[in-house]
Amino acid sequence: MALHHKEKICLVVCQYGNEVNGGAEIHCKMLAERLTPYYHVDVLTSTVINYNTFQPYYQVGLEIINQVNVRRFESTPFDRVFYDKIAKSSKLGRKTRRMFFRTGILRLIANFIPKWDLSIESEKEVLKAHGFYSSDLVGFVKKNANDYKSIILFSSSNPNTFFVGEMFPEKCISIPTAHHDGELFRSLHTHLFTSIRHIAFNTIEEQKLCENIFGKSMSPSSIVAVGVEIAEAESKEHIFEKFNLPENYILYFGRISPEKMGKLTEWFLAYKRNKRSDVKLVLTGRLFMEKNDDPDIIYTGFVTEAEKIALIENARFVINPSERESLSLLLLEAMTLGKPVLVNGKCDVMKQHCIKSGFACQYYVSKSDFLQKLDFMLYKIEDPKAIATKAQDYVKKHYDWNTILGKLRTLIESTPN
Incomplete structure (x- = not known):
């Protein structure tokens, strides 16, 4: 034209x-x-x-x-002050x-x-x-x-x-x-x-x-x-050196704010207290809440699209703890890359992604459920390749x-x- x-x-x-x-x-x-x-x-x-x-x-x-x-x-x-008053x-x-x-x-x-x-x-x-x-x-x-x-x-x-x-x-x-x-x-x-x-x-x-x-x-x-758009990933060496990453980490990407994060850091640290695991939680995005200084929490700050894809590819799995999503691009990006995902089941949209994909991703509904699913996804997934194929097929079909x-x-x- x-x-x-x-x-x-x-x-x-x-x-x-x-x-x-x-x-x-x-x-x-x-x-x-x-x-x-x-x-x-x-x-x-x-x-x-x-x-x-x-x-x-x-x-x-x-x-x-x-x-x-x-x-x-x-x-x-x-x-x-004025906004809160009239609101x-x-x-x-x-x-x-x-x-x-x-x-x-x-x-x-x-x-x-x-x-x-x-x-x-x-x-x-x-x-x-x-x-x-x-x-x-x-x-x-x-x-x-x-x-x-x-x-x-x-x-x-x-x-x-x-x-x-x-x-x-x-x-x-x-x-x-x-x-x-x-x-x-x-x-x-x-x-x-x-x-x-x-x-x-x-x-x-x-x-x-x-x-x-x-x-x-x-x-x-x-x-x-x-x-879904997937950028060409940065090298593993680049992101591991730049962000001082461990081999064993799970990833959250998005706004780091109370309304998006919920109790993620609190529950993750509870898991760490009760399990002998070297896994760390990597939080990627702009910070809109008080920073947690625990050494098991790593903040990368804002990253490029290429860095984000590399972070997803090298994570054990990706997590979205938000209760308020109309779609969740993070979930779909991770599924496209064949990466396991854990989401908040109180968000009906993400829960339905799990169900409709034949549980290519998992959801939790409580603290105890979160702790169990976290352990399952770290150590008990039997056929990760089958999960990856199922996730990728779901995104191709619907998006x-x-x-x-x-x-x-x-x-x-x-x-x-």
Whole structure:
């Protein structure tokens, strides 16, 4: 297709760049780059990397990364005290809806009352006080929306997702990366999830969760997901020397934060106290919590994609302790490499990956279960080659790039002019 015949699309995401390693952000980056043969691709994003401080890291303006036009906008100056104060005063809507969800009647109520306004104005003020909100970004979309064939919104938790989707619902495709989290029960989401043109989910479990929250008036939806990209690995010698690695380690990769890590380090160290094992836990990613100085915990900091793949390849197995995942790229990357994976079974999405793959990966549901599974995966797996083949076959079958891009391009092309 000739370059001048390409239509323009834009993707809206919290963070974007080679230095960013969050799941939704990597998801966005992979899709953006794979869509460049077919469209002029703009990404609208922030200058932020650290989502605790929201301090600028990148410059405002345009940067071209792998043929993607990355437009960075200044965000709202973040005041944690003010944000927490107004967030607390806006909880009635989401607390009410979450209570109905826990009692199993929210879907029925949503069928009759699809849109809620309880606390919605205060919820909007909370979004505008968030460190990722950018009035400049929203204003840019308002001014230039007609230039885009379609607008793809990443993450329902991104404050800009709501305001852009509210202005141009018929032009927008939402990739909500939703999980069971209090923020999903905000009243304002009842408006977005029932008015936006299409919702592209990562898994059936994510889709079912949202159906149970938003009822039969939820916008048309489908499973699109994302494929897996595996970089050429760095050498074993490079990563072992750079990060001072032992031969026997298990790996976590992602944001090192309380909401992602759960009790991983605590339970791992409990295992070490009760077992004679030289295994260590390697934590890879940016640190957003207090560092543990125990010698059995190794922090690598941010790593390149090539280093990440080498870390996965040389680990005994990979672990994802998060309860909140809409897909888990870490899990799929490890499975693609034929590496055993242990995941938190309280996350239904990852539990279903285990079940649907014929237990090519394992899950735990409690501390005692974690300790048993940890021991099993270190010392009792009987046929690792069969597990690896099963894992790789599962990813090939369900996360093929040609199928995924075909689905997404069909949605883009069907966007009304």
